[in-house]
Amino acid sequence: MGSLRGDNGGGRAPDGGGLPDLPPEWGTIIIPDDAGELSREAAAIRRELRRFTRRNRWRARLHLPLLTEAASRDTPTLGLPVLIMAVALVATLTSLFALAWPSRTVRPLASPVQHASVAPGKVPDLTLVDVGGGPVHLRNVLPAVLLLLQDGCACADLELATAMQVPAGVTVLAVGRTAPILPTAVPAGLHLRAVADPRGALRSAYGAPGVTGVIAVLVRGTGDVVRTVHPVGKVDDFRDSLSQLA
Numbered sequence: 001m002g003s004l005r006g007d008n009g010g011g012r013a014p015d016g017g018g019l020p021d022l023p024p025e026w027g028t029i030i031i032p033d034d035a036g037e038l039s040r041e042a043a044a045i046r047r048e049l050r051r052f053t054r055r056n057r058w059r060a061r062l063h064l065p066l067l068t069e070a071a072s073r074d075t076p077t078l079g080l081p082v083l084i085m086a087v088a089l090v091a092t093l094t095s096l097f098a099l100a101w102p103s104r105t106v107r108p109l110a111s112p113v114q115h116a117s118v119a120p121g122k123v124p125d126l127t128l129v130d131v132g133g134g135p136v137h138l139r140n141v142l143p144a145v146l147l148l149l150q151d152g153c154a155c156a157d158l159e160l161a162t163a164m165q166v167p168a169g170v171t172v173l174a175v176g177r178t179a180p181i182l183p184t185a186v187p188a189g190l191h192l193r194a195v196a197d198p199r200g201a202l203r204s205a206y207g208a209p210g211v212t213g214v215i216a217v218l219v220r221g222t223g224d225v226v227r228t229v230h231p232v233g234k235v236d237d238f239r240d241s242l243s244q245l246a
Contacts, residue, residue, distance in 0.1 A: 122223040124205060128195040131179045136195050139223055143245040144171040146217040147232070148203045149180050155214060156183040161235045162216075163192040167246040175202055206230075220245055 059065070123146075128136040138144075145162055149155050155174070160183045163172040171191040174180040179194040186192055197203070206217050206228050213231030216238050220226060226245065229238040 121225060123217070123219045123225055124201060126197070126201055128173075128175065128197055129179065130193065130195055136193070141171045141173065141193070142219055142223060143169070143221040144173050144219050145238075145242070145245070146173050146175055146202060146219065148197075148206065148215040148217065149174060149176045150212065150214075151177060153180070153214065155180065158214065158232070158234065159183060159192060160186065160190075163190040165235050165239060166191075166242055170242075170245050218242070218245060 123138060123142070126138045128138055130136050145166055147155065147159060147162060153176070159172065159174045159180070163186070166172060169191075171193060174182065174192070174194045175197050176194075177196060177198055177200055179196040182192060182194050202217070203215065206215055207230065211230050213233075215228060215230040216232045217228050218226040218238060218241055227238065227241045229241075232238065
């Protein structure tokens, strides 16, 4: 490093190295022989100035008081607090989205409908309608097997097979919202009738939610319901209970 050169050929100035019109707190100023030696110091100063400007920019965004150059050297950087705040904000937003996002409801698989069930109590005291439009008082045709049919059911074979299997004196009633069509050739002596239940009262009373197809209701002469069976596909589904109607 060179030194401050004066008019005396390179020696220090008599006043100790000070320069006129410069603050005394700057102390002794030494000027190097090669100005390139100042490049590292200049780069460091530029980095410090950029850091100072960047910190004040962030403090302004966060509504914090601005720093002076002297205070900036002693104040820790905002990088870590800003990073912590950003992570906390992201975590909070993620939690809110997770709570608000509609979750997909997992529905349990529907259990298979039980093939048979006991239906305690007495059959409703209803008046049904026969094919000719005449009234049919339900409790006057007991004991009976009520085959509760859905509209459009092609159940003639089931109706006929049931009428052939029931004990003597038991009536088979094919019941729909309109009187169902009976088999064309019904052997003599079989008690098989088609009646209408316009309001669907019987199906509402004995049909569990979601049950489709034929429902069989076995009723004694006293009006007591022995058993309900659903869905019914053939007489074997309730054959073992027919003897209780005799």
